[in-house]
Amino acid sequence: MKVCVIGAGVVGVTSAYLLARDGHEVTLLDSRQQPAEHSSFANGGQLSYSYVAPLAAPDVWANLPAWLCRKDSPLRMTPRLDPQQWRWSLAFARASNASSARASTAQMLTLSYLSRDELNRLLVHTPVDFHHVTNGKLIVYRDPAKIRRARELVQYQSGHGSTQQVLDAGETLAVEPAISAMKAALAGAIYTPDEEAGDCHAFTSGLFQQFLGMPGARAEMGHAVVRLKREGGRIVAAQTSRGDITADAFVVATGVGTRALLDPLGQYVPIYPLKGYSLTVPLAPDDHTAPIVSVTDYEQRIVYARLGPVLRIAAMVDIGAQDNSIDPARITQLKRQVKAMFPSLDLSSAREWAGLRPATPSGKPIIGRSHSAKNLWLNVGHGALGFTLACGSARLLCSMLGGEKPPIDPSPFDPA
Numbered sequence: 001m002k003v004c005v006i007g008a009g010v011v012g013v014t015s016a017y018l019l020a021r022d023g024h025e026v027t028l029l030d031s032r033q034q035p036a037e038h039s040s041f042a043n044g045g046q047l048s049y050s051y052v053a054p055l056a057a058p059d060v061w062a063n064l065p066a067w068l069c070r071k072d073s074p075l076r077m078t079p080r081l082d083p084q085q086w087r088w089s090l091a092f093a094r095a096s097n098a099s100s101a102r103a104s105t106a107q108m109l110t111l112s113y114l115s116r117d118e119l120n121r122l123l124v125h126t127p128v129d130f131h132h133v134t135n136g137k138l139i140v141y142r143d144p145a146k147i148r149r150a151r152e153l154v155q156y157q158s159g160h161g162s163t164q165q166v167l168d169a170g171e172t173l174a175v176e177p178a179i180s181a182m183k184a185a186l187a188g189a190i191y192t193p194d195e196e197a198g199d200c201h202a203f204t205s206g207l208f209q210q211f212l213g214m215p216g217a218r219a220e221m222g223h224a225v226v227r228l229k230r231e232g233g234r235i236v237a238a239q240t241s242r243g244d245i246t247a248d249a250f251v252v253a254t255g256v257g258t259r260a261l262l263d264p265l266g267q268y269v270p271i272y273p274l275k276g277y278s279l280t281v282p283l284a285p286d287d288h289t290a291p292i293v294s295v296t297d298y299e300q301r302i303v304y305a306r307l308g309p310v311l312r313i314a315a316m317v318d319i320g321a322q323d324n325s326i327d328p329a330r331i332t333q334l335k336r337q338v339k340a341m342f343p344s345l346d347l348s349s350a351r352e353w354a355g356l357r358p359a360t361p362s363g364k365p366i367i368g369r370s371h372s373a374k375n376l377w378l379n380v381g382h383g384a385l386g387f388t389l390a391c392g393s394a395r396l397l398c399s400m401l402g403g404e405k406p407p408i409d410p411s412p413f414d415p416a
Helices: 010-021 060-069 083-095 098-125 144-158 169-175 177-185 200-212 255-265 328-341 383-401
Strands: 002-006 025-030 075-077 137-141 165-167 188-192 217-221 225-231 234-240 243-245 249-252 272-282 294-297 302-307 310-319 351-359 366-369 376-380
Touching (some): 002 010, 010 025, 010 200, 010 217, 010 249, 010 383, 083 098, 098 144, 137 169, 137 177, 144 165, 144 188, 165 169, 169 188, 177 328, 200 217, 225 255, 249 255, 249 383, 255 351, 255 376, 272 328, 272 383, 310 328, 351 383, 366 383
Parallel strands (some): 002 025, 002 249, 025 217
Antiparallel strands (some): 225 234, 294 302, 302 310, 366 376
């Protein structure tokens, strides 16, 4: 089958690669000249398979005043006269309850574990250098009440295959001595010893090169898709800035650009851009100031991952940001918080970045056949978990597109 994949981020490239490996003739399209130039460029780097609980959670309501009023809140909302923002926000609010959060967590775990297994299978036969490590992950807490609530989530997730430990302050520092500066404030941590990390941009770029060497695989980079042409209930071509691309099936993996393609077809997808920031800090070969284990500062919503010769630091959720420009105030805030956590870390050469995460209100991606055309498929809406979920999402999509039995229940991710 001839398949056209639109979008060369980590989700699109992984989908294109697995489709080609399954024997399809695949054309990959993207508006940029190189892959992974949008959300996949400098994300957090954590492959956090056991920590996929949605942003929509019961504590949303208690935190809402801070989000609206505090400029230094890790999650900040800027209200706009934008119907899509309010439609998404209302759906997010409806999903912010205990029963929905638990159901979404269980469903996401099935996808994340599929993704972990698929990545490990892929790497056996496909050499991709992206500083991949299994280094474990700590979610550190300052508030004892929060770690007590986190213990309940650990117990719940253990029934779905997670292997996590609740550590006190001393045990946490024994696992990762580099966070000793927060010793006085540290209440404890959740430790997942088998979590992984890697450079998403390097992974996507390396897999892209592998894809180009496969039979029937080609990439048309610098081809912005203007619209999808539909005739008789089928997509007959992707109209690009350089001409039409025809195929038997089309896969949309366009992140925050998805609505622009699907709205004209009459299909609404509940995706809204959530802006995040990152710092990439070069490390000396003998550096001991940065953590070896991946760390998530729960209260400040900052993640740290060592990726070979650099430390990636990612943080913040800005709802209502209109582009991926860097807000100097947010970067200043992030650097101040990082220095409090790691006072000896040299940030003078840190590379700053901001990007838009394509999020759904429930936190679950949308994977499956579009309701607007028989041969149109979606693999979108992964939010901050695109790297973590890419391989599992691609495997799930490929099985359905190829008429095979899906490896997991696809219904939680079905396009509405």
